Every structure is written in C-alpha cells, then in structure tokens.
Amino acid sequence: MxxxxxxxxxxxxxxxxxxxxxxxxxHGRTLSTRRASEIACAAKQAREYFRNAKQxxxxxxxxxxxxxxxxxxxxxxxxxxxxxxxxxxxxxxxxEVSQWSNVLSGEISEALRNLSKLEVKTCHGLFEDFLKAVxxxxxxxxxxxxxxxxIPYLIPDVCKRISFExxxxxxxDLEQDAKDCFxxxxxxxxxxxxxxxxxxxxxxxxxxxxxxxxxxNIGYEIKEIDGSRYSFGCSIDLFAQKPPYFFHSYIRKTFGxxxxxxxxxxxxxACYYCEMGICYLISYFMGMLSRYFPTHWVSLxxxxxxxxxxxxxxxxxxxxxxxxxxxxxxLIQEKLKGEE
Numbered sequence: 161m162x163x164x165x166x167x168x169x170x171x172x173x174x175x176x177x178x179x180x181x182x183x184x185x186x187h188g189r190t191l192s193t194r195r196a197s198e199i200a201c202a203a204k205q206a207r208e209y210f211r212n213a214k215q216x217x218x219x220x221x222x223x224x225x226x227x228x229x230x231x232x233x234x235x236x237x238x239x240x241x242x243x244x245x246x247x248x249x250x251x252x253x254x255x256e257v258s259q260w261s262n263v264l265s266g267e268i269s270e271a272l273r274n275l276s277k278l279e280v281k282t283c284h285g286l287f288e289d290f291l292k293a294v295x296x297x298x299x300x301x302x303x304x305x306x307x308x309x310x311i312p313y314l315i316p317d318v319c320k321r322i323s324f325e326x327x328x329x330x331x332x333d334l335e336q337d338a339k340d341c342f343x344x345x346x347x348x349x350x351x352x353x354x355x356x357x358x359x360x361x362x363x364x365x366x367x368x369x370x371x372x373x374x375x376x377n378i379g380y381e382i383k384e385i386d387g388s389r390y391s392f393g394c395s396i397d398l399f400a401q402k403p404p405y406f407f408h409s410y411i412r413k414t415f416g417x418x419x420x421x422x423x424x425x426x427x428x429x430a431c432y433y434c435e436m437g438i439c440y441l442i443s444y445f446m447g448m449l450s451r452y453f454p455t456h457w458v459s460l461x462x463x464x465x466x467x468x469x470x471x472x473x474x475x476x477x478x479x480x481x482x483x484x485x486x487x488x489x490x491l492i493q494e495k496l497k498g499e500e
Contacts, residue, residue, distance in 0.1 A: 161486060167210075169489045173203035173235055186495050187242045195245045199238045206231035210481065218461045219450065222477055226447025229440055229484055233286060236488055237293040240495065254287025255280045255444050258321060260453065268459050272466030275456075275473070276325035276342065280444060282318045287444075291315055291437055298406055298434040299490055301419040302352055307494055311403055316431035323428075324445050327438060328472055330424040332409040333479050337472035345425040346407055347371055350389070352421075359395040362404060364423050366390060374425045378402050392423065405432055410483045436491065439484040442476055 161169070172178035179199045183191035209228030213221050230253060238245060258279040264271040282288065292315055300309040328338055329345045338344055347366035355361045365388055366372070372382045372390050379402065381393040392404065405426050408419035426432065433441065450457040460470050 161489070163482070166485045166489055167207060169493075170203065170207070170232075170485060173239070173492075174200050174207065176200055179239070182492070182496065183239060186240070189242070192245075195238065198246050199235050202231050202235035202238065206235060210485070213481065218474075218477075219454070219458055222443070222446035222450045222457075225477065225481055226443040229443045229480065230286060232485065232488055233290040233436075233440060236491065237286070237290050239492075240293040249286065249289055250284045252283070252285035253444060254283060254285030254289070255441070256283055257281075257448055257452070260448075264453055264456055268456060269464070269466030271456055272460055273468065275449070275460070275469050276323070276328065278324045278445065278449070279321050280441065280448075282316065282320045282322070284318055287437070287440055288315075288318060290440065291433070294434065294436055294491055296432070296434045296437065297491070299487075299494060300406060300421065301408060302349075302421055303418070305417045305419075307490065310494070310499070311406060313403065313432035313434060316429070316433065320429040320431050322441060324442075326427055327442050327445070328476060330405075330407060330427075331438070331442075331476070331479060332407055332420065332422045333411040333483070334472055334475050337475050341469060341472060343370075345371065346422045347390075347424075349406075349421040349423050355393050355395070357395055359393065360399055360404070362392040362423055364390055364392065371423075371425050375404075378426070402426075403432070407435060407438075410486060411479065436484065436487045439480050439487065443480045443484070446473065446477060446480075 172182060176196050179196045180191045183196070206228045209224050209231055213224035213228060216224055234249070237249065258281045260278055263274050263277055295312040296315050297310050297312045299307040300311065302308045325342055328334055329342055332346050335344050347364040350363045350365060353361045363385065375392055376382045379394065379398050383391040383393070385391055394404070405424045407422045407424050409422065410419050412420065414420050460467050460473070463470070
C-alpha cells in the first residue's frame with residue numbers, strides 16, 4: 161500500500177458513524193456515542209501528528225512521530241476494548257527511561273557513540289494496554305500480500321528492560337545501516353513446514369551461528385544445511401511455550417508487495433513483543449531522546465564526532481512512520497474479518 165492508501169484505510173477511525181459500524185462488526189454490540197468520539201478524536205490526533213512530523217525539522221520530528229504512534233495506539237486500544245473507554249486506560253506511556261543520564265554523561269561525542277546502550281523499562285500504561293488490546297499479535301506473511309497466519313505472543317510482565325540496540329538489530333528493514341554498527345540478530349526465512357510430530361521446521365539463511373546457538377539453548381533442534389543455512393525445528397509444545405520470534409521486511413517487500421519473513425533472536429529479557437509493539441518501543445526511544453536530551457539529539461542530526469549511529473536512527477525514523485500505520489491497517493482488517 162502507498163502511504164496515501166494506508167491513511168485512507170485509517171480514515172474510518174476518524175468517522176463517528178464508521179467507528180460505530182466497525183465496533184459492531186468486531187464485538188457484535190452497539191458503541192456508545194462517548195466511546196465513538198474518544199476513538200475518532202484519538203485517530204484524528206494521530207493523523208495530524210504523523211502529518212506534521214513529515215513536515216517538521218528533524219530536531220522535533222521523532223517526538224511528533226511518537227505522539228502519533230501513542231495516539232493511534234490509544235484509538236485502536238479503545239476500539240478493541242469491548243467494555244471500557246478512556247476512563248480505564250492506565251495513565252502514562254507504559255515505558256520509562258532507565259539511567260539515560262549515566263549513559264549520556266561526559267563528552268557529547270562519546271555519549272553519542274553509546275546511544276545503542278540506552279535502555280527503557282516497561283511499566284503500567286498505554287504500552288501494556290495496547291499490547292493486551294492487540295493480543296501482542298504478529299501477523300505472518302509467507303507467500304502473499306495477505307495474512308497467512310498469526311502468532312499471539314504471551315503478554316510480558318512489566319519491569320522488563322530492553323536496550324535500543326536489541327531492537328534495532330532485529331528489524332530487517334534497518335539491516336543496511338545497522339550491520340555497520342553491530343551484528344544483526346535476524347535471518348531470512350526461506351520456507352516453513354510441518355515437522356513429523358506436527359511441530360514447525362524453519363529453514364533460514366544466516367551468516368552467524370550465534371542465532372542457532374540461542375535457539376538450541378531454548379530447546380530447538382538445529383541442523384546445519386550448509387555453511388550459512390540452518391534448519392530450526394520445534395515440537396508443538398515448544399512452539400506454544402517458546403515460539404519463533406518472527407519479523408518482516410515491510411519496506412523492502414518481495415515483488416514490491418509481499419513482506420519478507422525473518423526469524424530473530426529472542427530479546428535478552430526472554431520476552432516477545434509483536435511488530436506493532438516494537439514500533440512503539442523504537443519510537444519511544446527516539447522521541448524521548450529528542451525531548452529530554454535535545455543537545456545530544458541535535459548534535460547527532462547535525463553531524464560531527466560520534467554520529468556513527470545517525471544513519472540507522474534516521475532509517476528507524478522512516479521505518480516507524482511507514483510501517484506502524486500499515487500494521488494497524490492490517491490489524492483492523494483482520495479484526496473486521498472476524499478474528500477472535
């Protein structure tokens with residue numbers, strides 16, 4: 161979908177009547193006037209934040225984008241929440257910075273080199289509410305532009321710490337710039353098939369055996385096909401407890417329309433966040449960095465000593481702006497089809 165088509169598909173979220181229709185299709189019940197207004201207003205704010213971010217200087221662009229991500233997450237959370245409105249949403253973004261001042265102390269150039277070490281900690285708030293509303297689901301594309309399957313990962317507990325590098329190194333669309341800064345933790349999935357016991361077998365291409373070791377350590381059966389290709393096998397029970405961590409390349413699509421499927425190394429906290437959640441996390445990192453550390457942020461985007469991470473952060477900004485709205489469209493379309 162083009163950017164215009166994505167936002168056109170989200171326009172009904174801003175329409176009082178259409179929101180009521182969507183809610184009825186998803187939940188089989190009538191939406192109150194107040195709830196419809198809450199959903200529509202949050203969606204309208206989201207579109208304006210994204211639109212203004214596109215036109216804004218990079219000194220504030222990432223912050224506006226995060227507000228857009230948060231507003232759209234709020235709208236969708238309210239749409240998918242069957243019984244309650246804004247009054248039950250937990251206050252706050254659901255994330256908080258973790259000792260950033262310590263990492264970014266000292267010379268600006270050295271602090272910029274350490275940006276990938278920044279961490280956030282999950283807490284109660286919109287992020288948690290959003291994950292629960294979307295059931296922490298990643299929609300899989302294996303052979304077509306449409307959704308072929310879905311994986312609802314377990315909702316992680318709060319107080320989990322996640323580093324910026326962990327996120328950036330698992331996004332296939334960032335690989336071109338990320339590989340110059342740190343090792344990528346994702347691999348192209350060549351095919352998926354059922355194992356003999358009904359489990360899953362994943363053939364993938366990867367040039368670092370550390371991914372194979374990580375999955376072997378959690379119980380997967382790993383077979384080397386050749387020097388850079390591996391087979392990852394898991395039983396039905398293991399798949400239910402510790403499923404593969406799937407991502408897609410949404411910007412660099414196969415034939416221009418099919419998101420390429422990847423498998424990634426699980427996060428260090430042993431939690432899984434769906435692709436929508438990962439976009440939220442990345443946007444929060446960049447938005448809060450520009451908001452609370454403007455000297456560092458402006459130094460990064462203007463160029464100078466220590467700015468090695470700027471290309472990947474710049475690409476990550478474009479990734480969030482492009483992919484998050486598309487993922488929300490995909491989510492809503494699946495819900496309207498009758499997904500439980």
